[in-house]
Amino acid sequence: MLGLKCIVGDLCVGGRLPRSLLHVQKTSVSSKSQHVRLYERPPHLPWQTRVCFLSYGQNSPASGAKLKLRTRVLVTLLFGGGLLAMWWFVDLEKQQRLRQQHMEQLQKVALGQGNFSLLDHRGQRRTKQDFLGSWLLLYFGFTHCPDICPDELDRLSAVVSTLDQDTSLPPIQPLFITVDPERDDASALARYVQDFHPRLIGLTGALDEVKEVERDYRVYASPGPKDEDGDYIVDHTILIYLISPDGLFLDYYNRMNNQEQITQSIRNHIKAYVRL
Numbered sequence: 001m002l003g004l005k006c007i008v009g010d011l012c013v014g015g016r017l018p019r020s021l022l023h024v025q026k027t028s029v030s031s032k033s034q035h036v037r038l039y040e041r042p043p044h045l046p047w048q049t050r051v052c053f054l055s056y057g058q059n060s061p062a063s064g065a066k067l068k069l070r071t072r073v074l075v076t077l078l079f080g081g082g083l084l085a086m087w088w089f090v091d092l093e094k095q096q097r098l099r100q101q102h103m104e105q106l107q108k109v110a111l112g113q114g115n116f117s118l119l120d121h122r123g124q125r126r127t128k129q130d131f132l133g134s135w136l137l138l139y140f141g142f143t144h145c146p147d148i149c150p151d152e153l154d155r156l157s158a159v160v161s162t163l164d165q166d167t168s169l170p171p172i173q174p175l176f177i178t179v180d181p182e183r184d185d186a187s188a189l190a191r192y193v194q195d196f197h198p199r200l201i202g203l204t205g206a207l208d209e210v211k212e213v214e215r216d217y218r219v220y221a222s223p224g225p226k227d228e229d230g231d232y233i234v235d236h237t238i239l240i241y242l243i244s245p246d247g248l249f250l251d252y253y254n255r256m257n258n259q260e261q262i263t264q265s266i267r268n269h270i271k272a273y274v275r276l
Helices: 002-011 047-058 061-108 148-164 186-193 207-216 259-272
Strands: 117-120 125-127 135-141 172-178 201-204 221-223 234-236 240-243 249-253
Touching: 117 186, 117 207, 135 148, 135 259, 148 172, 148 240, 148 259, 172 186, 172 207, 186 201, 240 259, 249 259
Parallel strands: 135 172, 172 201
Antiparallel strands: 117 125, 117 201, 135 240, 221 234, 240 249
């Protein structure tokens, strides 16, 4: 029908078809009772008519509408994708800038800035430089602690074991520094640390060496009065410290933080970490 309308539209002049385009031939047909007129369409349409007829199906209004719709969708997708990419890039730059500022602030904090030189539970001299490049979980306590220290070291060991299961994360090195070097020598630490994580390292030293580390991390430690057996309790800070591979203090966890909270916090710190 569309093709027919095109032909008629091109050929109609003043509402009538030109006689030159509809050539009527009369042919007599022999019949016993009547003569019948046969009308034959010319074998070839004019060139303009054929062009109109063929092009109408290709550039119909429906095809044009579909093309415009596809173009609009494509432009919208490209424009939206460009905006998303720009937003992602700006946000990434912002997060990196904030992390860099945070690391610079940590460098200015007077916590864990000094070096230490202590003996481990195997009798080997260890310094802070030995642990650079590793994530550390550090706890200060003493081997004669009746319940708090074992509970904290159990929680620390559980966190490290959980993080060890994630192969995408670097290993965490647990450290235990005694605040009671008078009783906690290397052999005492060796017996004590074997009840916790297999990578746990115990550190001790002379009294002045231990006090220097306590001051560096602002750890409070004060021995209580001795009983008749010479036993005593050391009152001390109960915190677990997170240390970055650069040797910087990043975070701390007290007894209000459960195992899941500490684990997730360490994951977040590792993912956001930018090496100086």
